[in-house]
Amino acid sequence: MSGKLIIFSAPSGAGKSTLVQYLLSCGFDMEFSVSATSRAPRGTEKHGVDYYYLTPEEFRQKIDNQEFLEYEEVYQNCYYGTLRSEVERITSQGKNIVFDVDVVGGLNIKKEFGNRALALFIAPPSVAELKNRLQNRGTDSAEMIEKRIGKAEFEMTFAPKFDLVIVNDDLSKAKAEAERSIREFLKL
Ligand SMILES: Nc1ncnc2c1ncn2[C@@H]1O[C@H](COP(=O)(O)OP(=O)(O)OP(=O)(O)O)[C@@H](O)[C@H]1O
Numbered sequence: 773m774s775g776k777l778i779i780f781s782a783p784s785g786a787g788k789s790t791l792v793q794y795l796l797s798c799g800f801d802m803e804f805s806v807s808a809t810s811r812a813p814r815g816t817e818k819h820g821v822d823y824y825y826l827t828p829e830e831f832r833q834k835i836d837n838q839e840f841l842e843y844e845e846v847y848q849n850c851y852y853g854t855l856r857s858e859v860e861r862i863t864s865q866g867k868n869i870v871f872d873v874d875v876v877g878g879l880n881i882k883k884e885f886g887n888r889a890l891a892l893f894i895a896p897p898s899v900a901e902l903k904n905r906l907q908n909r910g911t912d913s914a915e916m917i918e919k920r921i922g923k924a925e926f927e928m929t930f931a932p933k934f935d936l937v938i939v940n941d942d943l944s945k946a947k948a949e950a951e952r953s954i955r956e957f958l959k960l
C-alpha cells in the first residue's frame with residue numbers, strides 16, 4: 773500500500789500554508805507532512821503538529837544519519853527538512869501526503885517520486901503584494917521579510933519546473949483550482 777504525494781511550494785508569503793490548511797479541511801484522504809526545523813516555535817505553534825522543533829545540532833546529526841528525504845538551510849543556521857520516517861509513516865498506511873515546503877525542497881521530492889507526486893507552485897500576483905502579505909501577517913521582523921523577499925525573486929524562476937502553477941491572487945479562485953487539480957490527480 774502506498775499513497776500519493778502532493779507538494780505545495782512557493783516563495784514565503786505566497787499563501788501555500790493557507791491553501792494547504794484549506795485542502796486539509798476538504799475531506800481528502802491525505803495527511804500533512806510535519807517537517808523538522810531548527811527555528812523556534814512562533815505563537816501557538818506546537819511540536820509534532822506544526823513542525824518537529826530541533827536544535828541546529830540535533831538537525832545536523834540527523835543530516836549525518838541520512839534521515840532526511842530533503843533538507844535546506846533556508847536562512848542562515850535555520851534548517852528545514854522532510855524526515856524520511858514522516859513520509860514512510862503516512863504513505864505506508866496507504867494515505868496520501870501533502871507537503872508545504874520551499875521551492876528547492878519541493879523539486880527534490882518531485883525528482884525522487886516522479887509521477888507518484890504532484891508538484892504545485894503557488895505564485896504571488898507580484899513581489900510587492902508578497903511583501904504586503906508578509907507585513908500584514910505580522911510574524912516576521914523587517915530584516916526577515918527582506919531576506920524572504922530576496923529569496924522569492926530567485927525562487928520565481930523555478931516555476932516552469934513544476935507540474936502546475938497556481939497564481940494566488942483571488943484566494944477563492946486559487947482554492948478552487950488547487951482542489952480541482954488534486955481531485956484530478958487522485959482520480960476522485
Ligand atoms: N489570496 C490572498 N490574498 C490576500 N492575502 C492572502 C492570500 N492568500 C494568503 N494570504 C495571506 O498572506 C499571508 C501569507 O500566507 P501564508 O502564511 O499562507 O504563506 P506561505 O506561503 O505559507 O508563507 P511561509 O512560507 O512563510 O510559511 C497570510 O497572512 C495569509 O492570510
Ligand SMILES: Nc1nc2c(ncn2[C@@H]2O[C@H](COP(=O)(O)O)[C@@H](O)[C@H]2O)c(=O)[nH]1
Binds near residue numbers: 876
Ligand atoms: N525544503 C524545505 N522547506 C521547508 C520545509 N518545511 C517548511 N519549509 C519552508 O521554509 C520556509 C519558512 O517557513 P516558516 O514556517 O518559517 O514560515 C517556507 O518557505 C516553508 O515552506 C521542509 O521540510 N523542507
